[in-house]
Amino acid sequence: MRRIIVCTFLTLDGVMQAPGGPDEDGEGGFAHGGWQKPTDDEEVGAAVAGWYEQCDSMLLGRRTYEIFASYWPTADPGNPFTPRMNGMRKYVASRTLTSVEWQNSTLLEGDAADAVRALKASDGGDVFVVGSGDLAQTLMRHHLVDEYRLTIHPVIIGTGKRLFAGGAVPTALEPVSVSTTKGGTVIGVYRTDGEPEYDSY
Template identity: 40%
Template structure:
């Protein structure tokens, strides 16, 4: 059975969606090669990418144009099977994309039952909240940035069901970001 992995950039105060380029310190302070290598290793462990419509459309407008720059992200997104939850998207217009329209839990359980490697969900805050509420997330990979915003939508909003997570890995990167991997249950 495949695992569903939620990977997010997150602030020290739990924000994953906020205005502005709040994770710029990791982009400009210090060497990022160790973090880039970790991200690339994680991409190699996955063969499916899950997103909501808004994030999908933002990525579709950006990453296919970057395919020629040699970025592993552009290469990965170009080849990986992409799944997008949407009730309105009719033509994904990005190769290897399937639009999911069924119930969230049934669609995810079906994807997890198929042969393959990890399924990664990133961004897509509303979808991630729904995945957590449905109990289908197997692991959280949180890239914690040394930033406190004080406002913005959080990974676990007020009123979210309690969860017990088991620490699986920690890695500190030269730029100040820390990776925390938590298994659910």
């Protein structure tokens, strides 16, 4: 059984939209693109690089796929992430794409939840859901996420797409590892652990 791992960058108030640059994703009039880099540090980079060394493939929604496919094939080959991103197997969930051209990409057929359920049951290693907020929420609603790997950066944006948006399914989490960098970013790995428990003081 393969694990589905949501791996993403978040602001302190949970926004995941357009961390990488002003032009990355302006949907909804979002004007805060590029919020991650000013809060980034070497510890974050090292942690994320380590995560990617452990994953077998990526699972992407249409928008994130198109952003990545327009950048990584021509990215600086001296960047250690470039060969990793291009060489890794990519699975793409989309209701509108009819083909995917980025090397090692496969377009999933049919209902996304059913396709990911079959992917989980196949042979192979961990699968990272990168960005792809709508897809991540679909997977959460169908209890298909096994783990979250999050970097939570010390900035508040106030608007934008959130990973845990309205309607998120209540889920208990088991902390696997949590640390804070010198720059104040929380690096957290959390494993899903069924439904939350409730009690009273």
